[in-house]
Amino acid sequence: MTVQLSLDDSDLAPVTEAGSGTMVFAPDLAYKRLSIVNVIFYGDPARGSDWVLIDAGLPTSKSGIIEAAESRFGRASRPSAIIMTHGHFDHAGSLEALAQHWDVPVYAHPVEFPYLNGQASYPPADPMVGGGAMALLSPLFPRSPFDVGNRLKALPADQGVPGMPGWKWLHTPGHAPGHISLWRESDRTLIAGDAIVTTGQESVYEVLTQKPEMHGPPRYLTPDWDEAERSVALLASLEPEVVITGHGRPVKGETMRARLKELSANFLSVAVPEGRRYAIDPAKPGKSNNDAYR
Structure with missing residues (x-):
């Protein structure tokens, strides 16, 4: 059985283009695409300058993020916090520079701390999953830890x-041991990080075209497919109205929910790479000793 997880333009969340390449998809939510990845700005400029940055892009993203933030919230503003979905290089690349520039706390799940406090590197990428140039190039992607020092704090x-x-x-x-998603029940908005993505991330063509589709996490950097499957099931059970992910455009509505449920129901056949090292022998990073997060 072939499972089609395609979406079309009618399933895209309406967006308004704002300054510095920022796209607004809710009064208090905007994102900026930085090459292969999205960063998200939470905060309504009409209600004041308080805002939060979600993820920190690539190592080359610092100036683009600052420019977008100043355009949206004002030149004198700075975030109250940076929230990290996880610490991969395309989400934390400018984290050290931004945290120092703004002198703000960085919040993450405690299990992700070793990758954000300089203690541990991620497992190596698997270039033979999914096909496409992005997967083949994945061994070249940085996987060394970032270190934001005493600015790093545990999520409550x-x-x-x-x-x-x-x-x-x-x-x-x-996709990462301490990966988190963010959920707002009041309007059923989901910020999913890379637990799911809304465009194919294994090929350069798909990255460039951003064709809307429902996908599991990027294959070449996902070490634990059992956990990934459980995470997708959790997100599908929420029945979100709007979803934005780390890669791809924000999507909405009934068809999106149906595709997310189909992804969950058919996860093994459509998301997990058959026969690859990560699929049959998942890396198991160390677990947190903090039972409050279990």
Whole structure:
């Protein structure tokens, strides 16, 4: 059986182009695509300058993120916090520089701390999964840890999100051991990080065209497919109205929900790379000793 997880333009969330390449998809949510990855800005400029940055892009993204933030929130503004979905190079590349520039705390799941405090590198990428140039190039991607020092703080054990009232964080591991997604029940908005993505991420063509499709996490950097499957099932059970992911455009509505449920129901056949090292022998990074997060 072939499972089609395609979406079309009618399934894209409406966006308004703002300054510095920022796309607004809700009064208090905007994103900027930085080459292969999205960073997200939470905060409504009409209600004041308080805002939060979600993820920190590539190592070359610092100036682009600062420019977009100043365009949206004002030149004198700075975030109250940086929230990290996980610490891969395309999400944390400019984290050290931005945290120092703004002198703000960085929040992450404790299990992700070794990759954000200089202690551990991620497992090596698997270039033979999924096909395409992005996968083949993946061994060249940086995997060394970042180190934000004493600015790194644990997300609250009650699942609240600092600086984002009404939101909760969800532990969605698999793509990374401390990966999180962010969920707002009031309007059913999901910030999924890389637990799912809404465009193919294994080929350069798909990265460039951003064709809307429902995908599992990028294959070449996903070490634990059992955890990834459980995380997708959790996200599908939420039945979100709007989803933005680390790669791809924001999507919405009934068809999106149906595709997400189909991804969950058929995860082994459509998301997991058959016969590859990561699929049959997942890397198991160290577990946190903090039972409050279990």
